[in-house]
Amino acid sequence: xxxxxxxxxxxxxxxxxxxxxxxxxxxxxxxxxxxxxxxxxxxxxxxxxxxxxxxxxxxxxxxxxxxxxxxxxxxxxxxxxxxxxxxxxxxxxxxxxxxxxxxxxxxxxxxxxxxxxxxxxxxxxxxxxxxxxxxxxxxxxxxxxxxxxxxxxxxxxxxxxxxxxxxxxxxxxxxxxxxxxxxxxxxxxxxxxxxxxxxxxxxxxxxxxxxxxxxxxxxxxxxxxxxxxxxxxxxxxxxxxxxxxxxxxxxxxxxxxxxxxxxxxxxxxxxxxxxxxxxxxxxxxxxxxxxxxxxxxxxxxxxxxxxxxxxxxxxxxxxxxxxxxxxxxxxxxxxxxxxxxxxxxxxxxx
Numbered sequence: 001x002x003x004x005x006x007x008x009x010x011x012x013x014x015x016x017x018x019x020x021x022x023x024x025x026x027x028x029x030x031x032x033x034x035x036x037x038x039x040x041x042x043x044x045x046x047x048x049x050x051x052x053x054x055x056x057x058x059x060x061x062x063x064x065x066x067x068x069x070x071x072x073x074x075x076x077x078x079x080x081x082x083x084x085x086x087x088x089x090x091x092x093x094x095x096x097x098x099x100x101x102x103x104x105x106x107x108x109x110x111x112x113x114x115x116x117x118x119x120x121x122x123x124x125x126x127x128x129x130x131x132x133x134x135x136x137x138x139x140x141x142x143x144x145x146x147x148x149x150x151x152x153x154x155x156x157x158x159x160x161x162x163x164x165x166x167x168x169x170x171x172x173x174x175x176x177x178x179x180x181x182x183x184x185x186x187x188x189x190x191x192x193x194x195x196x197x198x199x200x201x202x203x204x205x206x207x208x209x210x211x212x213x214x215x216x217x218x219x220x221x222x223x224x225x226x227x228x229x230x231x232x233x234x235x236x237x238x239x240x241x242x243x244x245x246x247x248x249x250x251x252x253x254x255x256x257x258x259x260x261x262x263x264x265x266x267x268x269x270x271x272x273x274x275x276x277x278x279x280x281x282x283x284x285x286x287x288x289x290x291x292x293x294x295x296x297x298x299x300x301x302x303x304x305x306x307x308x309x310x311x312x313x314x315x316x317x318x319x320x321x322x323x324x325x326x327x328x329x330x331x332x333x334x335x336x337x338x339x340x341x342x343x344x345x346x347x348x349x350x
Contacts, residue, residue: 001044004080006036006128011080014042021128023089024117032090034121036129037069037083045079046224049129049192050217052084052139054106054183056091056098057202061139064213071214079226082133087125090117095203097143107179109186122186130187135164135224136194137217138183141209142201145299148310149261149292149325150199150212154184156240161193166238167223168195168216171324172294172312173240195220201298211332234331237324241312244294249274249302251283256300259293259309262329264322266290271309274302287311292321 020033052061103118111122153176199209295310
């Protein structure tokens with residue numbers, strides 16, 4: 001196997017190592033480090049990174065990585081897995097989406113060793129982690145007060161990326177263009193195939209989203225030959241959305257939501273009402289065409305023009321998509337135990 005050096009540490013084949021990559025020192029003369037957990041198999045194979053908390057208030061991914069690290073039945077047969085539970089260490093400390101310099105880290109890639117604080121962190125993550133990797137999975141949630149249905153966003157026009165997205169095993173795949181300055185864009189430019197997993201909401205753990213994320217990552221590792229699965233796996237049919245739209249409030253007021261994540265909606269359906277503190281109804285939020293709700297605002301207050309429901313449009317019948325969303329929920333929430341759950345994730349015991 002080729003030599004792997006991260007943060008000045010050499011990680012040998014058939015070993016596991018914790019590494020702290022130095023960050024920027026705080027005003028208080030306190031050092032801050034990015035935690036990295038590396039697992040290497042005896043045999044050569046792909047190198048994959050899994051990153052969480054690029055946005056510091058998106059915590060689901062941290063728990064997904066923690067569960068992977070503590071999954072006793074996870075044993076690589078080939079390759080290297082690089083797990084980064086917290087990328088934006090400053091944002092997590094402050095429960096904030098942003099870096100201390102008020103920049104969005106996911107708009108600062110590839111960064112620079114001599115740039116802004118966010119640019120330096122982006123440069124460090126790209127050079128120390130991403131550039132070693134053949135594949136990457138970046139874990140995200142909805143923004144503050146917004147929830148996302150478990151979904152994969154990726155460049156689905158690339159055949160290999162599409163195969164990875166299909167292997168992940170969630171019903172909704174969203175064909176998404178690369179954004180300037182994003183980790184996805186920088187990874188692709190460095191030759192790394194990458195998926196973005198969106199699920200849940202900021203500053204909260206969501207059990208369905210966490211379990212779907214853990215299982216999806218293991219599905220990917222199995223797909224590229226890094227782990228073994230035991231027996232036939234229950235497959236969740238996937239559906240590709242090539243278009244989506246946010247339905248917005250036309251009035252300001254108190255919100256009463258009538259639809260939930262994963263609901264199938266028809267053109268003209270009322271998604272929510274907006275009214276006064278006295279109970280008067282000012283407006284109805286409606287959907288412009290049939291689709292599936294893949295994101296929604298949670299706070300029961302709306303300002304005029306605010307995005308409230310994210311509707312994805314599919315060429316397949318919406319009934320089939322809604323059925324597979326329910327199947328995913330039933331499969332992943334069949335057990336109440338949040339820990340190892342190897343029987344749920346279906347990986348071969350070591």
